[in-house]
Amino acid sequence: MSERLVVIGGDAAGMAAASQARRLNPGLDIVALERGTRTSYSACGIPYLVAGDVASPDELVARTPDEFRREHRIDVRMEHEATAIDLDARTVAVRAIPHDRTFRLGFDQLMIGTGAHPIRPDLPGIDQPWVRGVQTLDDGCGLLAEARRSNCKDVVVVGAGYIGLEMAEAFHRWGARVTLIEGNERPMARTLDPDMADRLTGLVRGLGIEARFGEQVEGFEPGRVLTPSGPVRADLVVLGLGVEPSSSLAEEAGLLLGRRGSIRVDRRQATSAEGVWAAGDCAETYHLVSQRRIHIALGTVANKTARVAGVNIGGGYATFPGVVGTAVTKVCSTEVGRTGLSSAEAARAGFVTAEVVIETTTRAGYFPGAEPMAVKAIAEKGTGRLLGMQIVGGAGAAKRVDTAAVAITAGMTVQDVVELDLAYAPPFSSVWDPVQVAARAAVREV
Amino acid sequence: MSERLVVIGGDAAGMAAASQARRLNPGLDIVALERGTRTSYSACGIPYLVAGDVASPDELVARTPDEFRREHRIDVRMEHEATAIDLDARTVAVRAIPHDRTFRLGFDQLMIGTGAHPIRPDLPGIDQPWVRGVQTLDDGCGLLAEARRSNCKDVVVVGAGYIGLEMAEAFHRWGARVTLIEGNERPMARTLDPDMADRLTGLVRGLGIEARFGEQVEGFEPGRVLTPSGPVRADLVVLGLGVEPSSSLAEEAGLLLGRRGSIRVDRRQATSAEGVWAAGDCAETYHLVSQRRIHIALGTVANKTARVAGVNIGGGYATFPGVVGTAVTKVCSTEVGRTGLSSAEAARAGFVTAEVVIETTTRAGYFPGAEPMAVKAIAEKGTGRLLGMQIVGGAGAAKRVDTAAVAITAGMTVQDVVELDLAYAPPFSSVWDPVQVAARAAVREV
Numbered sequence: 001m002s003e004r005l006v007v008i009g010g011d012a013a014g015m016a017a018a019s020q021a022r023r024l025n026p027g028l029d030i031v032a033l034e035r036g037t038r039t040s041y042s043a044c045g046i047p048y049l050v051a052g053d054v055a056s057p058d059e060l061v062a063r064t065p066d067e068f069r070r071e072h073r074i075d076v077r078m079e080h081e082a083t084a085i086d087l088d089a090r091t092v093a094v095r096a097i098p099h100d101r102t103f104r105l106g107f108d109q110l111m112i113g114t115g116a117h118p119i120r121p122d123l124p125g126i127d128q129p130w131v132r133g134v135q136t137l138d139d140g141c142g143l144l145a146e147a148r149r150s151n152c153k154d155v156v157v158v159g160a161g162y163i164g165l166e167m168a169e170a171f172h173r174w175g176a177r178v179t180l181i182e183g184n185e186r187p188m189a190r191t192l193d194p195d196m197a198d199r200l201t202g203l204v205r206g207l208g209i210e211a212r213f214g215e216q217v218e219g220f221e222p223g224r225v226l227t228p229s230g231p232v233r234a235d236l237v238v239l240g241l242g243v244e245p246s247s248s249l250a251e252e253a254g255l256l257l258g259r260r261g262s263i264r265v266d267r268r269q270a271t272s273a274e275g276v277w278a279a280g281d282c283a284e285t286y287h288l289v290s291q292r293r294i295h296i297a298l299g300t301v302a303n304k305t306a307r308v309a310g311v312n313i314g315g316g317y318a319t320f321p322g323v324v325g326t327a328v329t330k331v332c333s334t335e336v337g338r339t340g341l342s343s344a345e346a347a348r349a350g351f352v353t354a355e356v357v358i359e360t361t362t363r364a365g366y367f368p369g370a371e372p373m374a375v376k377a378i379a380e381k382g383t384g385r386l387l388g389m390q391i392v393g394g395a396g397a398a399k400r401v402d403t404a405a406v407a408i409t410a411g412m413t414v415q416d417v418v419e420l421d422l423a424y425a426p427p428f429s430s431v432w433d434p435v436q437v438a439a440r441a442a443v444r445e446v
Numbered sequence: 447m448s449e450r451l452v453v454i455g456g457d458a459a460g461m462a463a464a465s466q467a468r469r470l471n472p473g474l475d476i477v478a479l480e481r482g483t484r485t486s487y488s489a490c491g492i493p494y495l496v497a498g499d500v501a502s503p504d505e506l507v508a509r510t511p512d513e514f515r516r517e518h519r520i521d522v523r524m525e526h527e528a529t530a531i532d533l534d535a536r537t538v539a540v541r542a543i544p545h546d547r548t549f550r551l552g553f554d555q556l557m558i559g560t561g562a563h564p565i566r567p568d569l570p571g572i573d574q575p576w577v578r579g580v581q582t583l584d585d586g587c588g589l590l591a592e593a594r595r596s597n598c599k600d601v602v603v604v605g606a607g608y609i610g611l612e613m614a615e616a617f618h619r620w621g622a623r624v625t626l627i628e629g630n631e632r633p634m635a636r637t638l639d640p641d642m643a644d645r646l647t648g649l650v651r652g653l654g655i656e657a658r659f660g661e662q663v664e665g666f667e668p669g670r671v672l673t674p675s676g677p678v679r680a681d682l683v684v685l686g687l688g689v690e691p692s693s694s695l696a697e698e699a700g701l702l703l704g705r706r707g708s709i710r711v712d713r714r715q716a717t718s719a720e721g722v723w724a725a726g727d728c729a730e731t732y733h734l735v736s737q738r739r740i741h742i743a744l745g746t747v748a749n750k751t752a753r754v755a756g757v758n759i760g761g762g763y764a765t766f767p768g769v770v771g772t773a774v775t776k777v778c779s780t781e782v783g784r785t786g787l788s789s790a791e792a793a794r795a796g797f798v799t800a801e802v803v804i805e806t807t808t809r810a811g812y813f814p815g816a817e818p819m820a821v822k823a824i825a826e827k828g829t830g831r832l833l834g835m836q837i838v839g840g841a842g843a844a845k846r847v848d849t850a851a852v853a854i855t856a857g858m859t860v861q862d863v864v865e866l867d868l869a870y871a872p873p874f875s876s877v878w879d880p881v882q883v884a885a886r887a888a889v890r891e892v
Binding site for chain 1: 488746747771
């Protein structure tokens with residue numbers, strides 16, 4: 001009998017690992033269990049589905065179950081939920097949801113790609129069906145169906161992180177009256193430093209939504225959300241309070257957990273049990289700058305860690321070095337990017353920093369369409385090592401954090417960044433790229 | 447008497463060095479000689495001035511002579527041409543053009559920022575006044591004035607490198623019938639490998655201009671350009687055959703020259719004579735990947751090398767490590783970027799390479815406005831070290847060469863690039879950034 005890999009979770013991480021393992025080991029017997037109805041989709045595309053930029057959920061699906069079956073010979077079982085892992089017997093207990101049938105599936109290797117789920121704070125009414133999180137594509141479709149069914153007029157989005165902002169903008173464009181409620185004094189408070197986040201406050205208000213910062217949600221009642229300053233009308237509530245790893249299956253099986261309950265893995269994505277792997281939003285990862293373990297739920301990390309897991313499962317050797325904390329989003333036409341450590345994160349990691357914020361333009365100042373952009377650089381005092389960068393600005397601004405992400409990965413100083421040979425022509429940039437303008441300012445402060 | 451710095455050339459390099467020296471040494475006596483009528487402008491903006499994107503040449507001027515006089519206490523002398531350098535006497539012979547007066551100016555330190563000038567091949571009629579190159583802003587203004595004066599209908603652009611393409615598009619948009627004549631079989635043959643350059647051929651033809659590739663110019667006669675396949679009507683001819691360093695003054699003074707006649711400098715931008723510095727388009731530089739001296743005339747390099755010269759002139763210490771060959775341009779709405787070594791350059795530098803070209807999109811494939819883009823990665827066989835990257839694609843494509851430029855500077859392998867934490871959200875990128883998609887393909891080939 002050939003070796004069997006069982007994969008729990010048919011989204012990006014599970015299926016990327018399965019496909020990669022298949023490539024290296026054509027003889028492997030691969031069974032993938034997905035409790036939902038779709039495989040391998042772009043969860044990050046859900047806000048754009050709601051906003052109408054993307055016409056159908058099918059467009060967000062990178063590969064269908066049939067494609068996996070046909071092209072990769074992966075036995076994909078949809079609406080099959082893994083309910084328990086027995087590490088001694090090396091079996092997974094499975095429930096076939098449509099038939100409510102349960103059975104056990106033996107494995108030689110196990111790949112856990114159970115992802116993450118939206119945080120639901122313990123508030124009265126939080127479990128009402130119209131209080132929804134957005135994580136899976138099925139969630140997204142359900143949300144949109146609920147909005148259409150109830151012909152909802154008032155949507156409350158709780159949390160002004162990037163998912164909250166994207167969903168608020170999406171429902172505004174969908175045609176609802178949107179109220180955004182955020183406990184912090186400013187949007188994106190976990191992503192940006194206060195001085196950069198403050199640049200978004202006016203923008204968020206300008207979206208055409210009502211934004212309430214520094215406001216706590218106290219509970220949910222039919223048709224309204226309760227806050228200290230009175231109830232807010234709500235036909236539908238979207239939770240944008242972040243996610244937590246879906247690791248209960250792993251925990252109950254006795255696997256070691258790490259930060260925020262994510263599954264602890266080594267650099268090959270191996271869990272604490274022999275032949276059991278984890279990757280994606282359910283797994284812990286490592287921050288190359290803080291040199292600390294962290295939990296980070298992003299599609300890029302999911303794809304990369306899954307590829308590493310798949311290579312190792314397939315008999316190869318691969319390691320994942322870690323992340324530097326890069327992320328990007330858009331609020332209306334304003335782009336937001338960040339990489340490395342924020343000011344607060346740098347302090348927590350023990351760095352003493354020099355920090356600068358510069359104002360410049362996305363193109364040569366005289367070129368049509370040049371828009372303002374601000375760049376913050378955070379460097380280590382003394383050594384001048386670049387630790388982090390944050391960008392808020394017009395079209396073409398935010399993706400420049402990639403330059404800083406590579407420089408941070410390479411351990412470059414701000415002086416090194418000044419010397420980089422970056423691309424320039426007037427439609428693209430000033431002659432000193434904005435990243436270098438910030439680096440030059442930082443050189444004088446470190 | 448205070449120490450005197452004489453600067454020859456009032457464009458980017460000369461004035462950036464002068465300003466930097468002033469910052470470090472407030473007591474320095476600085477005299478800057480500029481034979482033209484403008485200081486410190488963006489020569490790269492000239493095509494956009496012709497096309498009408500930029501309304502006035504003044505917009506391209508970063509700082510006027512008066513600003514340099516007032517804010518930096520630099521004695522800027524416009525329409526003053528340096529005609530000779532006497533290294534023994536430490537004087538510069540100067541001609542005040544308007545008065546045709548000549549005099550000698552003593553210096554303690556000398557900064558040479560004489561720039562470059564368009565290549566004029568030795569062809570019959572090349573010195574006709576309507577055969578023009580584009581290097582200085584005065585050239586650009588003269589060209590536009592000539593076009594307006596003659597109400598020119600037919601413009602011939604010779605050379606389909608980036609300046610030729612930008613000028614051809616600019617004159618087409620200005621309203622002229624444009625013929626582009628290029629000796630090579632494809633556009634941008636010195637910038638891109640043939641497989642990537644071929645992607646531009648159809649685009650160039652689609653600009654609305656007549657493009658003749660593989661055609662030699664044999665001479666210029668009033669109203670026409672001569673070619674083996676017959677004359678081409680031309681009220682105005684624009685030369686886009688590249689530039690050569692303006693180093694005759696330095697050569698006559700006995701300074702050591704290097705590649706293509708550029709002024710040899712060390713890493714501090716010091717020439718072969720004590721206290722004499724050079725930077726910008728007239729100076730030689732160093733390629734970090736080929737590890738060879740090269741001549742490269744780009745605004746980015748001019749600004750960086752001038753800053754280094756200025757620090758050293760001002761009594762500080764700075765070095766310029768070199769370039770990796772990054773450049774970017776636009777042909778209509780298609781962006782072109784490159785960094786590192788091309789295939790031919792890598793071969794000349796002795797590398798054995800693995801090369802891949804991948805096709806992808808500028809945004810997530812399902813996202814509105816996603817446009818095709820192609821990425822070529824060139825890596826060293828065996829080590830997997832990234833040597834070069836070329837990009838041709840829609841909006842947002844080309845500036846991604848910066849990611850590769852930093853990775854190349856840091857000596858990263860294509861595997862390292864696969865592991866980078868680059869920014870992703872559907873409006874910006876696919877989940878694996880196009881640069882990483884190319885790197886993944888290259889990993890399999892090295």
